[in-house]
Amino acid sequence: RRGASLTDLAEKINVDAAQLVQVLFSLGEMVTATQSVNDETLQLLGAELNYNIQVVSPEDEDRELLERFDLEFGEDEGDEEDLEARPAVVTVMGHVDHGKTKLLDAIRRSNVVAGEAGGITQTIGAYQVSTEVDDVERRITFIDTPGHEAFTAMRARGAKSTDIAILVVAADDGVMPQTIEALNHALAADVPVVVAVNKIDKETADPSKVRGQLTEYGLVPEEYGGETMFVDVSAVSRQGLDELLEAVVLTADAALDLRANPTMDAQGVAIEAHLDKGRGPVATVLVQRGTLKVGDSIVAGPAHGRVRALVNDIGEHVPEAPPSMPVQVLGLTSVPGAGDSFLVVADDRTARQIADQREARKRAAAQAAGARRKTLDQLFEQ
Numbered sequence: 001r002r003g004a005s006l007t008d009l010a011e012k013i014n015v016d017a018a019q020l021v022q023v024l025f026s027l028g029e030m031v032t033a034t035q036s037v038n039d040e041t042l043q044l045l046g047a048e049l050n051y052n053i054q055v056v057s058p059e060d061e062d063r064e065l066l067e068r069f070d071l072e073f074g075e076d077e078g079d080e081e082d083l084e085a086r087p088a089v090v091t092v093m094g095h096v097d098h099g100k101t102k103l104l105d106a107i108r109r110s111n112v113v114a115g116e117a118g119g120i121t122q123t124i125g126a127y128q129v130s131t132e133v134d135d136v137e138r139r140i141t142f143i144d145t146p147g148h149e150a151f152t153a154m155r156a157r158g159a160k161s162t163d164i165a166i167l168v169v170a171a172d173d174g175v176m177p178q179t180i181e182a183l184n185h186a187l188a189a190d191v192p193v194v195v196a197v198n199k200i201d202k203e204t205a206d207p208s209k210v211r212g213q214l215t216e217y218g219l220v221p222e223e224y225g226g227e228t229m230f231v232d233v234s235a236v237s238r239q240g241l242d243e244l245l246e247a248v249v250l251t252a253d254a255a256l257d258l259r260a261n262p263t264m265d266a267q268g269v270a271i272e273a274h275l276d277k278g279r280g281p282v283a284t285v286l287v288q289r290g291t292l293k294v295g296d297s298i299v300a301g302p303a304h305g306r307v308r309a310l311v312n313d314i315g316e317h318v319p320e321a322p323p324s325m326p327v328q329v330l331g332l333t334s335v336p337g338a339g340d341s342f343l344v345v346a347d348d349r350t351a352r353q354i355a356d357q358r359e360a361r362k363r364a365a366a367q368a369a370g371a372r373r374k375t376l377d378q379l380f381e382q
């Protein structure tokens with residue numbers, strides 16, 4: 001496991017950690033028992049002691065855990081013929097103060113899929129909008145979590161939650177350091193980018209400068225013969241919003257095959273979660289495949305439970321949530337982390353067993369980290 005120490009290893013192979021320290025010392029490596037050691041050192045030790053040491057990542061470990069219950073989280077979508085088109089999932093990124101929040105708000109206000117309850121009663125950290133492209137109604141899911149931190153956390157956990165990134169650049173300010181940082185995150189995740197050139201209502205706006213700047217970073221506007229759609233918008237005057245949504249749909253159609261199987265047991269990712277005084281643990285999840293239903297037994301990271309209620313982005317209770325739909329889940333026994341994957345399992349018992357094992361691992365990892373910190377503290381005390 002990543003971050004394993006000689007003490008961890010000693011426990012596993014039932015020897016004294018001090019002996020392992022000695023063996024490594026004789027091989028010219030100075031390592032303390034509680035210090036975390038790298039893979040090569042573990043392999044070196046294994047070779048010396050005639051142990052075949054396999055380094056297992058936390059992701060592999062979790063995969064094995066699920067396999068024991070005959071479960072798999074991931075891309076498998078079951079039968080090809082069950083696949084159906086699903087809405088694109090979009091994250092908004094960009095430099096601070098370039099208008100991400102304002103833009104998300106403006107889009108939500110003018111296009112939110114209003115139901116009977118109508119209006120915007122509640123924010124759940126994600127929402128769906130509807131727009132017409134070539135006379136066909138198309139939905140888009142926006143993830144409303146602040147900035148790209150959540151995006152990075154999710155990607156670090158291997159959960160690809162975003163299909164398309166909207167890169168917001170203020171036309172009066174131009175490309176800034178976090179613009180490039182955000183762009184690099186999107187490129188690293190292999191997510192296509194649509195550029196929203198924002199604040200074009202301002203007198204000092206210079207949208208063509210933004211196009212020129214981003215061209216230098218490889219985002220060449222379509223109108224210059226490139227492949228990236230740039231749309232001039234204003235979150236204040238609301239101009240360009242429909243064009244931006246259309247650009248998202250067109251980019252998805254051109255670059256991505258967005259389909260999912262709504263017939264299978266639901267899987268997805270937790271976008272945000274918190275403890276609500278009245279309702280208990282509340283998690284906003286994005287369904288990525290399958291259909292999540294009230295009554296399902298689910299496990300979300302180290303949390304588990306039975307879905308007691310599902311609440312959509314305008315605060316309505318819904319019986320189920322199909323692929324690409326963000327929905328609040330009530331009924332978990334604890335609060336999962338942002339970026340944790342969730343999946344529906346056969347029964348409550350399975351959910352609890354998986355959650356318990358994950359919780360135990362989380363505790364062990366925290367303890368190991370604590371032990372390492374202690375040795376460092378001791379070093380500084382001296």
Ligand code: GDP
Pocket residue numbers: 094095096097098099100101102103198199200201202233234235236237
């Ligand atoms: P964020 O940090 O990227 O989320 O930026 P905000 O959405 O908080 O916006 C930063 C500031 O820019 C706020 O004062 C907004 O009112 C303002 N702002 C955002 N979009 C526009 C726009 O299109 N035009 C103008 N004039 N101001 C905007």
Ligand code: MG
Pocket residue numbers: 100101102146
């Ligand atoms: Mg903001």
